Amino acid sequence: MAKTSGELERLLTLIPFLNSRQGQPVQDIAAELGISQARLLKDLDSLCLYGTPPFGPNDLFMATVDEQGRLEMAYTEQFAAPLHLLPNEAMALRMSLLPLLAGSSGAYGKTVKGILDKIDRALLPQDRLAVDHLDEKIMAAAPGSANPGALETLRQARRQNVQTEIEYYSGSSGQSSSRTIEPYGFVMFNGSWYAVAFCHKSREQRTFKVSRIKQARLLKQRYQIPEGFDINKFAQGHIFKPTGNEQKVVLWFSPAIARWILERNAQATKNRDGSASLSLMAQNFAWIARWVLLYGPEARIIEPKEARDEVKKIIAGAL
Amino acid sequence: MAQQKTERLLELVSLLLKHRRPVPKPEIRRLLPHYQRLSGPSFDRTFERDKRELRSLGVPLKVYSIESGEEVDNPARAAKYEAQELGYLIDHQEYYLPRLDLASEEWAVISLVCAGPQSPAAKDQAKALASLAQKIGCQKPGGNERRSEIGLSANARPEAAAEAKVLGRLQQAVKEGVSIRFSYHSIQRDAKDQRQADPYLLIYNAGVWYLIAYCHKRKEVRTFKVSRIQELKLLNGQPRFNVPKDFDKTKYLGRKAWEMGGGLVVPITLKVKPESAWLIKKELGPQAAWNKGTDRVTITVSNPDPFIRWAAAHCDQVRVEQPEEMARQVKVRLQQVLKIYQN
Numbered sequence: 201m202a203k204t205s206g207e208l209e210r211l212l213t214l215i216p217f218l219n220s221r222q223g224q225p226v227q228d229i230a231a232e233l234g235i236s237q238a239r240l241l242k243d244l245d246s247l248c249l250y251g252t253p254p255f256g257p258n259d260l261f262m263a264t265v266d267e268q269g270r271l272e273m274a275y276t277e278q279f280a281a282p283l284h285l286l287p288n289e290a291m292a293l294r295m296s297l298l299p300l301l302a303g304s305s306g307a308y309g310k311t312v313k314g315i316l317d318k319i320d321r322a323l324l325p326q327d328r329l330a331v332d333h334l335d336e337k338i339m340a341a342a343p344g345s346a347n348p349g350a351l352e353t354l355r356q357a358r359r360q361n362v363q364t365e366i367e368y369y370s371g372s373s374g375q376s377s378s379r380t381i382e383p384y385g386f387v388m389f390n391g392s393w394y395a396v397a398f399c400h401k402s403r404e405q406r407t408f409k410v411s412r413i414k415q416a417r418l419l420k421q422r423y424q425i426p427e428g429f430d431i432n433k434f435a436q437g438h439i440f441k442p443t444g445n446e447q448k449v450v451l452w453f454s455p456a457i458a459r460w461i462l463e464r465n466a467q468a469t470k471n472r473d474g475s476a477s478l479s480l481m482a483q484n485f486a487w488i489a490r491w492v493l494l495y496g497p498e499a500r501i502i503e504p505k506e507a508r509d510e511v512k513k514i515i516a517g518a519l
Numbered sequence: 520m521a522q523q524k525t526e527r528l529l530e531l532v533s534l535l536l537k538h539r540r541p542v543p544k545p546e547i548r549r550l551l552p553h554y555q556r557l558s559g560p561s562f563d564r565t566f567e568r569d570k571r572e573l574r575s576l577g578v579p580l581k582v583y584s585i586e587s588g589e590e591v592d593n594p595a596r597a598a599k600y601e602a603q604e605l606g607y608l609i610d611h612q613e614y615y616l617p618r619l620d621l622a623s624e625e626w627a628v629i630s631l632v633c634a635g636p637q638s639p640a641a642k643d644q645a646k647a648l649a650s651l652a653q654k655i656g657c658q659k660p661g662g663n664e665r666r667s668e669i670g671l672s673a674n675a676r677p678e679a680a681a682e683a684k685v686l687g688r689l690q691q692a693v694k695e696g697v698s699i700r701f702s703y704h705s706i707q708r709d710a711k712d713q714r715q716a717d718p719y720l721l722i723y724n725a726g727v728w729y730l731i732a733y734c735h736k737r738k739e740v741r742t743f744k745v746s747r748i749q750e751l752k753l754l755n756g757q758p759r760f761n762v763p764k765d766f767d768k769t770k771y772l773g774r775k776a777w778e779m780g781g782g783l784v785v786p787i788t789l790k791v792k793p794e795s796a797w798l799i800k801k802e803l804g805p806q807a808a809w810n811k812g813t814d815r816v817t818i819t820v821s822n823p824d825p826f827i828r829w830a831a832a833h834c835d836q837v838r839v840e841q842p843e844e845m846a847r848q849v850k851v852r853l854q855q856v857l858k859i860y861q862n
Contacts (some may be wrong), residue, residue, distance in 0.1 A: 207525045209576055212532065213653045220657040221588055232656070234634075234649075250526060252533040276534035281615040282654040288576050289654070292647035295690060296632040298723050300630045308669075313622050318619045324577075341724040347801070358668050369798055376794065389672040391726030432631070435670025456852050460705050463746070466677045493734035493832040497855040508860050515853050517835035 211250075214243065216282040218263060218273055225269050229280075241265070252278070287327045290319050294334070300388060301340040309348075347393075353416040354395050358383045363400075363421045365416040376414045383424040385431030386410075389439050398423070407440050447482035449488055450502040453478070454490070457498045462493060485510040528569055532578060532609065540715040541583035541606025579613035579619040582606070601626075615658075616654055627667050641683035678746035682728050685751045686721075689730060693718045696759040699732075704747040711800075717760040720768050731771050733760075733780065742771065742779070775817075776825035777802065784821045790814060795836040815840070827852060 215327040221229045228241040251260035252275070260272040297312045316335070320328055343413045350366075364383060367376045381397035384405070388394075393410040417518040453461045455474030464469050468478040483489055489510035492499045530551055544566070554562050555729060568719060573580050582591045585606045586691070591597045607649040621629070633652035685701075692699050700715045716732035719740065723729075728745035789798050791814045799816075808817045820826045823845070830839055831852045839846040 204557075205572060208528050209650070211525070211529055212576075213650055215668055216657050217653045220659075233653070250529055250533075252537055253530055278533055283577060283614060283617045285651060285654060286647075288643075289647045289651040291690060292644045293629070293632070293651055295644065295686070296648060297628070299629065299726075300632070308628065311628050315625045315629060318621060318625070322617050322619055324579075324613060337719070338690055338721040339723070339772070341722050355668065382743060384617065385668050385670060387670045387672050390722070404706075411801070412798070419649060427576070431667055431670040433633075433670075435672045437680075439672055459709060463706065481840070490832050493834075493856065494828050496828065496831060496852045497859060500859050501723055511856065512860050514835050515857050518838070518853060 211247075212279070215247065215261075215276055215279040216294050217245075218247075219276055219280055221271055222273050223270050226265050226271050227269065229271060244271075251275070259416075278338050283318065284324055285322055287304050287323065290327075291321055293319060294338070296485075297322075298338070298340045299391065347411045347413060349364060350413040350416045351393055351395075351410050353418065354386070354397075354410070354413075355381045357416075357418055360418075361424065363418055363419040363423055365417045366408070367416075369406060369412040369414060380419065381408070381438065382425075384425050384429050387431065387433070387435045394439055396431065396439075404443070405441070427446075442481065443483060446483045447481050449480055449485065449504065449505055449507050451478045451480075451488070451492060452476075452500050452502050453495065454498040457495055482507075486514075489514055523553060527551060528573060531569060535580070535607060535609040536611070536614065538608070539611070541581075541585060541608040542590075543585055543604075543606045544602045547607065561663075579610040581610050583608055615675065616657075618658060621655070621658070628669070629655070631667060631669060631671060638680065641687065643687050644683070654667060660762045678727065678744075681746040681749075685748050686728060686745060688720060688751055689745065689748070691722050692719060692753050693730075698754045698757050699751060699761055700754060701748045701751045703743060704749065706744075706747065714743075715754075716743075717762075719762050719766060720771065720861060722771060728771050729771075731768070740766070775806075775813045777829070778806065779822055782821045782823070784819050785823070785842065785845075786817055787820050787826070787839060787845055788815060788817050789830075790838045790840050791816060792836045799833070799836060820845075823848075831856075 217233075218229070221232075225231075226240055226244075227237055230237045232297050244265070244515050247261050247263040253259070258275055262272070263276075264271055264272045286312065294316060297315065300308045301312050354364060354366075363380050365378060365380050367378050369376045370469065379399055379401040381395070381399050383397045385396050386393055387407075389394060395408045395410055395413075397406060397408060398404070399406040400409075453468075453476040458474060458476035461476045461478065462470060465478055467480065468476050470476055485507035486508055489503065492501055493511060493514060501511060530553075531547070534547070534550060542550075547566075548562055554566065557565060570580055582601065583589065583595055583606045584591055585604055591600070591605065630652070633648050689699070691697070697719075698715065698717050701715065702711050703709050703714045714731060715735040717735075718730055718732040720731040721728060722731065730743040730748065731740060732744055733739070734741045740750065794813050796814055800809070802814065803818055806818065810816065827845070827848050830837060830845075830849045834853055839849055
C-alpha cells in the first residue's frame with residue numbers, strides 16, 4: 201500500500217511541475233528535477249498511459265517532446281497546480297532553515313521568517329494548528345559570538361559589488377588589522393558564518409570568519425566576481441582552501457577527554473591506551489594553541505615546535 | 520497490481536478535479552474501467568479503501584447529497600443515504616496549493632536548502648524537501664536567476680549522522696507533546712542507560728542540536744545532546760504531556776556552559792585587555808555587567824570548571840581579579856600546561 205501511495209504522490213507532484221515547465225528544453229527540466237534525461241523521458245512515456253474518464257480523445261494525458269527538444273503537455277489542465285503542502289513538508293523546510301537563523305537575526309533572519317510565515321499560511325487550517333507555537337518549541341539559539349551587523353554590511357557590499365574595508369581579528373597576533381576585501385559569497389558552516397572574499401592584503405581569495413570582523417565599512421571602488429565562481433560549489437568542498445604553506449600539526453588528547461574529541465572530529469583516531477590523536481594541516485597555529493589550551497593538561501601539541509611555542513607565547517602574555 | 524492501483528487512483532483524482540459538481544458513486548463506477556470489472560460488494564470495499572488512501576495523502580475528498588447539494592461530513596449520516604444519492608467531489612480551494620508570492624531572495628534561500636547537502640541518514644526529510652521543492656517550484660518565475668550569494672556546507676561532524684537518525688521523530692514528539700523512551704549515552708560516564716522523558720524544546724546551537732526534556736528518572740529538566748540519543752521510541756499510547764507553565768525556555772537559549780551548573784552562584788570580576796574587549800564582550804554575552812569607562816566586567820558563574828577552562832585559554836586577554844581563589848585555580852592550570860611544554 202505504501203508503495204502505491206508513494207507513486208501516486210509522486211505523480212500528483214510531478215504532473216503540475218511538468219505543466220509549469222511546458223515549452224522548456226527537457227534537458228533543463230531533468231536537471232532541475234535532479235534526474236537523468238532518460239529517466240524523465242521514461243516518466244513522460246508512462247504519463248501517456250493515463251487519462252481522465254470517460255477517456256475521450258481529449259481525455260488522454262499527452263506528454264511529448266517536440267523537434268527542438270521542448271516539453272509539450274496536453275489534457276492535464278486539472279493538474280495545473282499541485283496538491284497543497286503537507287505538514288511533514290513544511291516541517292522539513294522549517295528544520296533545514298533553522299541553522300540559517302542561528303546567529304544572523306539581522307541578516308537572513310528576516311528572509312527565513314518571511315518564508316516560514318508564507319509556508320504556514322499556505323497550509324490547510326487543520327495542519328496550521330499543528331505547527332502553531334512550534335517556533336517556541338523548536339528554535340535556534342543565537343550564539344554570543346554572532347555578528348549580524350558585519351554580515352549585513354558584507355551582504356550589502358556583495359549586492360552592490362563595492363569593496364569593503366574590514367577590521368579583522370587575527371588569532372596569531374591577537375590584534376585586529378585593517379584590510380580591503382571583495383566579498384564573493386557567504387557560507388554557513390557548523391553554525392558559523394564565513395565570508396569568501398578576495399583579499400587585497402594577501403592578494404588572494406580567502407575565507408573570513410564573520411564573528412572575527414570587528415568593523416566593516418563600504419568603500420566606493422567596485423569589483424567583479426570572477427565568472428566561474430559558484431558559492432554553492434565552493435561550500436561543498438573544504439571551506440578553507442589549502443595555500444600550500446600549511447604544516448602538519450599533531451595533537452594528543454588524554455583518555456579522560458578522548459571521547460569528546462572523537463565525537464566532534466571525524467579525523468581523530470583512538471589509540472590503544474584510550475587516548476586520541478588528531479593530525480591536521482594548518483598555517484596559523486594560534487587558534488590551535490588556544491583550542492588545546494581549553495583542555496589544559498589533558499591535551500597537548502606534539503609537533504611542530506612552532507605550534508608548541510605558540511602555547512608558551514599565550515601563557516607568557518598572561519595578564 | 521500496484522501499477523493498476525496507481526492508475527485507478529490517479530484517474531479518480533483526475534475525474535473528480537475536472538468535474539466541479541459531486542459525481543454520484545454509481546457514475547464513478549461506470550466511468551472507471553477498474554471499478555467496472557469488480558462485483559458489487561468488491562467494488563464497495565475497494566472504493567472505501569481508495570477514499571481512505573486519498574484522504575491520507577491529503578486529498579480533500581468530500582461527500583455531498585445529490586438532492587440537497589449539502590455536504591454530508593459524517594459517516595453515520597452518510598449511511599442513511601442510498602449509494603446513488605451521494606456524490607463525491609474534490610474541493611478545489613483546499614486541494615490546490617495557493618500562490619505563495621515568494622520574493623526573489625526567499626526563492627534563493629529555499630532552493631539553497633532544498634538542493635543543499637542532505638545527510639544520507641535523514642531520508643524522510645530529504646524526500647519531504649524534494650517534494651516541497653517541486654510543488655512550490657511550479658510557481659517559480661522564469662528568467663535568469665541571480666547568482667546565489669550563500670552556500671551551505673555539508674556538516675562533516677560525525678555527530679551529524681547520529682542527529683539525523685532521530686531528529687525527525689524528536690521534532691514530532693516535541694510538536695505533539697508525546698513522551699519518549701530512549702537509550703542515552705552519557706559521555707561523562709561513558710555508559711548507556713534507558714531514559715523516559717517529556718521533550719519540551721529542541722535547540723540548535725552553534726551547529727549542534729540539543730533536547731531540553733523533563734527526565735522521569737532524575738525528576739528534573741535536563742539537557743540532552745541529540746546525537747547521543749539512540750533507540751528512540753515515541754510513547755504514543757500514553758497520555759500527552761503539557762509543558763509546565765513555569766518552564767522558562769530562555770534559561771536554555773544562548774547560555775554559557777558556566778551558567779548552566781546547579782552550583783552556588785559566584786560573581787567574578789575580570790579585567791579585559793582593551794584591544795580584545797569587543798571580542799570578549801561578544802563571547803560573554805548580554806549577561807555580563809561592564810563597569811562603565813573601565814575594562815572591568817562582572818559575570819556570574821554557577822559551574823566553575825568550564826569557566827576556569829575558558830579563562831585559561833584566554834589568559835592573554837582576560838585576568839580574573841576576584842575572587843582570588845578562582846584566579847589561583849586558573850594560574851595553577853596554566854602552570855601545569857607550561858610544564859608540559861618546557862620538558
